[in-house]
Amino acid sequence: MRIVLLHPRLLGTYGDGGNALVLADRARRRGYDVEVVPVDGAASVPQDADVYLLGGGEDQAQTLATNLLRKSGLDHVVGAGRPVLAVCAGLQILGHRFADPSNQAIPGLGLLDVTSGRGAVRAVGEVVAEPYDGSPVLNGYENHRGVTTVGAEASPLAHVALGIGNGDATGTEGAVQGSIIGTYLHGPVLARNPALADRLLSAALGTLEPLDDELVDRLRAERLSAAASARATGRLRRWLIRRRTG
Amino acid sequence: MILAVQPRALSALVAGRPVTLVSGTNGKTTTTRLLTDALRTRGSVATNASGANIAAALADTVATPADQLVLEVDELYLPRVLTETRASAVVLLNLSRDQLDRMNETKAVAARWRAALATAELPLYVVANADDPLVAWVAEAAVDVTWVGTRNSWSLDSAVCPDCGRLLHHGPEGWFCDCGRHRPATTFAVVDGRLETPDGVLPLTLQLPGTVNAGNAALAVAAAAARGVAPVDAIAAIEQVTSVGNRYRRYSVGGATVRLLLAKNPAGWAELLSLLEPSNSTVIAINARVADGRDPSWLWDVPFEALAGRTVVAIGDRRLDLAVRLAAAGVEYVVADGLRAAMAVRPEATAVDVAANYTAFRDLALELDRAR
Numbered sequence: 001m002r003i004v005l006l007h008p009r010l011l012g013t014y015g016d017g018g019n020a021l022v023l024a025d026r027a028r029r030r031g032y033d034v035e036v037v038p039v040d041g042a043a044s045v046p047q048d049a050d051v052y053l054l055g056g057g058e059d060q061a062q063t064l065a066t067n068l069l070r071k072s073g074l075d076h077v078v079g080a081g082r083p084v085l086a087v088c089a090g091l092q093i094l095g096h097r098f099a100d101p102s103n104q105a106i107p108g109l110g111l112l113d114v115t116s117g118r119g120a121v122r123a124v125g126e127v128v129a130e131p132y133d134g135s136p137v138l139n140g141y142e143n144h145r146g147v148t149t150v151g152a153e154a155s156p157l158a159h160v161a162l163g164i165g166n167g168d169a170t171g172t173e174g175a176v177q178g179s180i181i182g183t184y185l186h187g188p189v190l191a192r193n194p195a196l197a198d199r200l201l202s203a204a205l206g207t208l209e210p211l212d213d214e215l216v217d218r219l220r221a222e223r224l225s226a227a228a229s230a231r232a233t234g235r236l237r238r239w240l241i242r243r244r245t246g
Numbered sequence: 247m248i249l250a251v252q253p254r255a256l257s258a259l260v261a262g263r264p265v266t267l268v269s270g271t272n273g274k275t276t277t278t279r280l281l282t283d284a285l286r287t288r289g290s291v292a293t294n295a296s297g298a299n300i301a302a303a304l305a306d307t308v309a310t311p312a313d314q315l316v317l318e319v320d321e322l323y324l325p326r327v328l329t330e331t332r333a334s335a336v337v338l339l340n341l342s343r344d345q346l347d348r349m350n351e352t353k354a355v356a357a358r359w360r361a362a363l364a365t366a367e368l369p370l371y372v373v374a375n376a377d378d379p380l381v382a383w384v385a386e387a388a389v390d391v392t393w394v395g396t397r398n399s400w401s402l403d404s405a406v407c408p409d410c411g412r413l414l415h416h417g418p419e420g421w422f423c424d425c426g427r428h429r430p431a432t433t434f435a436v437v438d439g440r441l442e443t444p445d446g447v448l449p450l451t452l453q454l455p456g457t458v459n460a461g462n463a464a465l466a467v468a469a470a471a472a473r474g475v476a477p478v479d480a481i482a483a484i485e486q487v488t489s490v491g492n493r494y495r496r497y498s499v500g501g502a503t504v505r506l507l508l509a510k511n512p513a514g515w516a517e518l519l520s521l522l523e524p525s526n527s528t529v530i531a532i533n534a535r536v537a538d539g540r541d542p543s544w545l546w547d548v549p550f551e552a553l554a555g556r557t558v559v560a561i562g563d564r565r566l567d568l569a570v571r572l573a574a575a576g577v578e579y580v581v582a583d584g585l586r587a588a589m590a591v592r593p594e595a596t597a598v599d600v601a602a603n604y605t606a607f608r609d610l611a612l613e614l615d616r617a618r
Contacts, residue, residue, distance in 0.1 A: 009405035009413070018546025018571070025574040041413050058351050061406050064413070125540070141541040186543045191570055215573060219566040 001027055001205060002049040005038045006074070006090075007057075010065040014143060016055025016087045018188035022197055023051060030209055045073045050204035051083045054090025056144070056186065059101050062089040069093065069109060078111045083203040084180045087189060088144050091175065091182035092116040098146065112182055113151030114175045119167050121145075126227040127163030127185055129173040132156065136195045138173070139223045140185025148184075150175045157183055162227050179203060192220065256308055256330040264314040265331045266469055269324045269359075270339025270381070271352075272514045273398075273462045276454070277339060278318040279490045280466035284480035285473055289313040304331075314473070321355050325362035335371040336363070337469045339462070340398060341380045342513045356380045356408060363387040371472040373465055376430050379421050383408035394468045395420075395435030395442075396461025434468040434477075436460045441467060443477040450481055453488045458517045492611035499617055502527075502589065504598045506614065508607040510538070512547040518601055519552050527595035528553065529588045531562035531602035531610060538604045542567050550575040559588040562606045585610060 005020045024034040039045055045052070052074070057065065078084060084094070092098035095114035097105045103118050122145045129138045138158050147167040150156050156166065157174030165173030165184060174183035181200065183189055190197040194213045202208050266285075268278045282293045292312035294304060304317055304327065319327045321341065328336065338359070341352050363372065364387040374385035376393040385391045407414050410425040420429030435442040436457075441450045441464055452459055463484050470480040489495040497504045505526075509518040522528055534542045542564050550558075550572055557578040560568040565581050572579040582588040589598060602610055 012547065014541075015543030015546040018543065018574075021546060021574050025576075058353055060353060060411050064406060064411055141543060143541060186541065188543055188546055191546065191567075191574070215566070216570050219570055222566055 001032050001051075002035045002037055002046065003027075004046055004049040004052045005036055006045065006052060006054045007040060007065045007068065008038050008055065009040050010061040010068075011055040011057040011089055013058055013061070014056040014088065014186045014188075016053070016090075016186060016188050019053050019055070019085060019087070019190040019197075022188065022190040023053075023201060026194070026197055026211060027201060027205070029211055030205075032205070039072075042068060043072075045069075045077055047073060047076055047080070049077075049082065051085070051200050052077055054084070054086040054093065056088030056090065062093060062098070063100060063106055065089070066093045066106060066108060074109065075111060078178070078180060081179045083200045085190070085200055086112070086180060086182040087186065088142075088146070088184050091148065091184065092146055094180060094182060095148070096151075112175060112177050112180050113153035114148050114182065115151065116146045116148045119145050119147040123164035123167055123184070125163055126223070127165065127173065128161045128224065128227050129158035129163070129165060129185075130161055131158040135199065136193070137161075137224070138183075138185060138189070138193050138196065139220060139227065140183075140187040140189045140192050142184045143186060144184055146184070148175070153177055154180075157181065192216070192223065255305060256327070257332055259305060259308040260315065260331050263312075264335070264473065265333035266314070266316045266335040266337065266473070267319050267324065267328060267331070267333045268316065268337045268339070268469075269319045269321055270337075270375075271321060271342045271511065273339045273458065273465075274318040274320075276459060276490045276493070277337060277462040277466050278316055280463055280484045280487060281337065281469050282316045283483045283487060284466055284470035284475050285314065285316065287479050287483050288473075288475055291316055294318055321359075325358050328362050328366055332367055334369055335373065335469060335472055337465050338372065338374045338378075338381045338385055339465060340375055340378045340513070341384075342511060352380065353408065356384050359384045360387045371469075373469045373472065375461070375465060376432050376435075377420060377461075379414055379423075379427075379429075380408055382430060383427075391430075392434070392468050392472065393430045393432045394461075394464050395429075395432040395437070396458075396464055397436055398458050398461040434464050434471075436464050441477070441481065443467065443471075445477050448478055448481055451485055453485065454490070454494060455521050456517055458514075492607070492615075495611075497614040497618065499589065499598075499614065502596050502598050504589075504600055504614060506607065506610060507599065507601045508604070509601060510604050512544050515548040515601075519549065522553070522599045522601065523597065524556060526597040526599045527559070527589070527592045528556055529559045529561060529582075529585065529598060529600045530568060531585075531600060531606035532560070532565065532568045533563040533603060533606040533609075534567075535563070535605045538606075545571045550577055553577045557591075559591050561585060561588050562602070585613060 020036045027034045094112040095108040098116040099118040149168045154175045154177035156172030285291045290312040292310035293316045294307040372388040372391045407423040422428035467480040509515040559580045
């Protein structure tokens with residue numbers, strides 16, 4: 001299978017290239033040969049890959065990546081229903097518009113029905129969020145100044161239990177539309193959330209054999225505990241206990 | 247806190263003595279030490295050898311009697327310390343991602359550096375790493391720049407031209423952009439393990455490991471030259487250095503020699519991995535406390551795949567994050583609870599490399615010191 005990593009030199013500031021490594025590892029463990037294809041500069045996006053990834057980056061890099069992606073063929077990829085994971089700046093880029101440091105609106109690619117602006121404060125810290133589709137709780141680390149509003153054509157990815165997420169007072173995190181999953185979570189997000197990784201992989205490859213995720217489950221348990229003790233309210237603690245035993 | 251009460255206190259303590267500041271993401275402590283040793287060939291030097299490089303911590307060092315001062319300064323504090331000490335020389339090493347949750351935007355830090363140089367009191371000698379495009383952009387704002395070729399750059403962060411925003415290219419002559427910006431011509435440069443200087447090409451045989459340290463040495467020699475130390479004398483002093491603080495230091499523990507190494511961010515780790523002996527036992531310690539940066543996502547930008555074939559023992563607060571990273575890299579791993587447990591994994595090993603990030607390194611150095 002082929003995993004396309006879009007503009008890792010520009011959109012790799014927060015370790016999100018690791019999402020490609022996680023997907024590759026999980027696919028190889030199921031017997032697939034995997035090629036990770038970075039797309040940089042003015043190169044056009046391969047149309048026939050299995051999964052496409054965009055990561056987070058700094059402001060100038062985000063604007064440059066957006067301009068490079070405008071005529072790159074990414075719209076056909078999305079139109080063909082290929083799975084796409086867009087993290088942080090990647091999420092904003094796929095939307096209608098986002099804001100640069102001087103709060104000027106920069107047009108996005110318009111492939112995901114979200115609109116982003118610049119928040120008053122930076123959202124930084126551990127995030128715990130419960131996906132609306134009932135899949136396992138998401139944990140990760142956010143580090144962004146974006147405020148993202150999810151439009152009618154998209155749905156939020158998860159409900160924020162701890163952290164900020166989209167930051168628009170809806171208490172939501174991320175956005176899902178068609179084959180696109182957008183999130184503000186780093187970690188990298190797929191390293192900390194194997195169910196999400198497998199959701200992308202099975203969208204590309206079909207049914208998957210389950211993997212032994214004992215190590216990452218230990219990491220998840222530790223991260224959820226750490227998040228709980230760092231900023232716990234009684235309500236969050238009870239919610240987490242219910243999740244683990246229910 | 248002195249600085250909060252009296253903003254001019256640092257300047258009063260400096261009392262007109264020459265001050266050289268050393269800053270950047272990686273190599274501050276090492277370069278400060280190398281420069282200090284080079285300058286000590288000509289007189290006394292006060293320096294913050296312990297690496298206390300945040301503004302408020304500098305007062306103690308600055309108050310020390312000595313002919314001149316060499317201060318390692320945290321990237322965020324350089325503009326302020328430059329003003330308050332009225333430093334007449336600055337060494338700019340590099341700018342890359344470090345502690346993602348604190349730094350946020352390396353470009354913003356660079357912009358503040360550039361503004362500080364443009365408005366600094368003269369004379370100000372700037373010694374700058376020509377191979378770092380962001381540092382080159384910063385140093386252009388200065389009147390007097392000595393460019394040093396270190397061969398050190400972390401190309402992920404220098405991907406975008408700081409001026410026009412286009413993608414940078416990297417060629418045999420160094421980095422360049424379609425807008426015309428390119429690596430400046432250098433006065434000092436590391437070439438084939440030797441040092442080009444205005445006095446000719448000189449041999450450079452360091453006892454500190456790694457190619458990055460050759461670049462740090464080049465910057466130190468250039469900065470020492472600005473203070474009147476001949477390159478050949480600076481090199482002779484620098485070649486005597488075997489360890490910096492606790493870095494590269496060897497400790498005896500039981501029947502084994504433990505070598506302690508520090509790296510803090512992807513650029514530093516990529517270099518450090520190449521220093522790990524395959525035949526040694528390998529222990530990696532990762533924390534994510536405030537001083538380390540609370541988010542260890544950067545582990546996924548470190549090419550741990552280079553360690554395939556070895557077994558790594560993972561310790562530190564974030565050993566599980568590290569283990570997940572190693573597993574995805576195809577590297578065998580064992581998770582252990584502390585250094586003793588890590589060494590018990592291979593009790594017969596006589597040589598152990600322990601690579602750690604900032605607070606893990608600090609705590610291990612204390613632990614190893616107490617064990618002596």
